[in-house]
Amino acid sequence: MNFLKTAAAVTLGVSLSAGAMAETTMRVASWLPPTHPQNAVVWPTWSKWVEEATEGRVKIAIEYGLGHPKTMFELVEDGVVDASFSYHGYVPGRFKLTQAVEQPLLGVDAEAASVAHWRIFNKYFAKAGEHDGLEVIGLFTHGPGQIHMADPVSSLADLKGKKIRLGGGVQGEIGHRMGVTAVGAPAPKVYEMMQQGVIDGVFIPMGEQKSLRLKEVAKNVIALPGGMYLGSFGIFMNPDFLAGLEAKDRAAIMAVSGEKLSAMAGRAWDAGDAAGLVAAQEAGVNITMVKDGDALSKEFKDLTNGMDQAFLESVSDRGVDAKAALAELRDVARSYK
Template identity: 85%
Template sequence: MSNLTKIACAGLLIGLSGQAYSETTLRVGSWLPPTHPQNVDVWPTWGKWVEEATEGRVKVVVEYGLGHPKTMFELVEDGVIDASFSYHGYVPGRFKLTQAVEQPLLGVSAEAASVAHWRVFNKYFAEANEHDGLEVIGLFTHGPGQVQMAKPVSSLADLNGKKIRLGGGVQAEIGHRMGVTAVGAPAPKVYEMMQQGVIDGVFIPMVDQKSLRLKEVARNVIAFPGGMYLGSFGIFMNQDFLADLDAKDRDAILAVSGEKLSAMAGAAWDAGDAVGLKAAQEAGVNITMVQEGDALSAEFKELTKGMDEAFLESVAERGVDAKAALAELREIARSYK
């Protein structure tokens, strides 16, 4: 081998070594089962976007079994994992402004709500710093929350005294107004709790008829058009992880996040709801599809009167124009194409 060839080979090895060394793994923590749309669709899609945007220098991997979803905020902030997502309602008191998107009667898809959520957060709510210590890279909602019960109910009044799993946020207020006995638990525990008779039902989107197998235990569903509420989720990253990246890769990751990620996540949950509804129908679940003007619809509208005012009062100390934000969020969501 000539000296020139040896030098060329050495240079190639150094280059390959440098390439391998510069490759970064972005660890995402997920608390939902691997079969859930968040893990089947959202993370793989975003991971592909990240890998392409960084030309393969950053690769996304998903890790499971990290505990209660409410701990994801702390795990990311502490650098145990690099990114995750969670339901804001699991941490009552810390996240109040995010409940704007959860208010009843918005009447839009999760995709539309998620885009509005992201835009309004950045314009009005980010300055309140409810996500202190985290880099927010996306916001989304799950699909419309519905009533899912072990036994049939014919009116919302029938829910009075029933043991209902509630995840926090606006659904907690709705449950309070219905007089239910609220039971707290992460969503993945609902199947077991219903199977064992610990709870009579749950307020949760239709996706979970399939993803959490609720079609086997929640055999009676009341489905409102637009649902009773939407659930607010944040997608967030460790700030030090981002800061340690090369600026080019940091900017690339943020470019495929934000509104783009928020819209994609919302759309994935919409698609999951459609799959969940179909699975429930095929399994023979008793589904009451509420129509505008029905007695159930009128009962729900009466039940939720004054919730806007209650929300605005609850966030008054946050120092933002929540009234303008709520109005703009609804305008954006309802005009979204």
């Protein structure tokens, strides 16, 4: 009888051990505050999808404080962490094609843009190899980038010479055309820089009025219709980590990623913008809501003349039909329901 009990105990122990070994934790690096929609909504939602799809065999652990957002690409490539996300504009020499979705006057929200971004990337841009060394599992944009200033301005011409934090990508070209003094820094540093008077303002979505507490330091906002630009982000995994999973778990993770993840991320950032607008209004931020046809709107449209052609010339070495891709991206985004 004792032998049977011992055998049963050993069998149970081996079974539990095998179950524990089968469970894998995916380490995900994040560089935004825990309260930001990316960390409060996107990662938890996707984590739940992954855990359910893999029947609990793959779980997600979010890690903070691992460096500048531009280093996230390298951290994942090198296997320091298993997955992350970042803003393509932080690595301008590597990522050029992703600026297609950032071009001005697209006139859609982040969800529509994100779905178009994912589809066009897979159809046209993936083969260019800008993400070599990474498994791209999602692409999204933040909401419309707007003008957030410490002091009020009445026209875009008033921005000339102002110290503006720019994050790279298309906003850099817009800032150049405006004649601003560009200051580079990761988004989480903007509050401190505004507070200390290092910068006069920032081009960033409305959501950061709440998530980065800009409502306390950037008390004047110009909100252009459709914004000035959208910002391109990638969500990516280490290919070796993915290859190390069982085939069924790889398939399960990819099934809850791609367009589904891209749309959800864009939707979460849209909701963040709505919350940011409310927070700014409640904090007494002076918000100028520009309408189509207003002087500021016309001024911005004139400012953007030729940007499409400049983008196409900048990616002429990528070996893709960027003109067709840009046209199709706009069609997909504007027809998205």
